[in-house]
Amino acid sequence: MLRPKIPTMPTPTGLTTPPAVVEPATITPSAPTPPAVAPTPATSSRPTVQLTPGTALALIGGGTAVVLVVGAVLVSMLLAVAITGASLAICALVIRSLLHADAKRR
DSSP states (O other), X not given: OOOOOXXXXXXXXXXXXXXXXXOOOOOOOOOOOOOOOOOOOSSOSSOOOOOOHHHHHHHHHHHHHHHHHHHHXXXXXXXXXXXXXXXXXXXXXXXXXXXXXXXXXX
8 A cells, every 4th residue: 555655764874963961950948028019000000092074984894895795705605506506407407307208208
């Protein structure tokens, strides 16, 4: 039977560095630290997003355009499948009727 050839790793050529030795870190016990309390920020450091009527209209228009384009593509694909299926069914009926009529004549 057919057996796949497994590639071998090429040996490195030129200058190679030996692998680095990692030593484990030692943990020294110290005085327990109190749990840190998260400060409650009075104001957020992020800027707030403000939608002007123009940007809101642009977002709505862009979203509508995306929905219409995606819908048109999906509907055209559905129509292509439906037309192909219908034409195949008609071809099958014609071929079956031709074969049936040929068998009746004999």
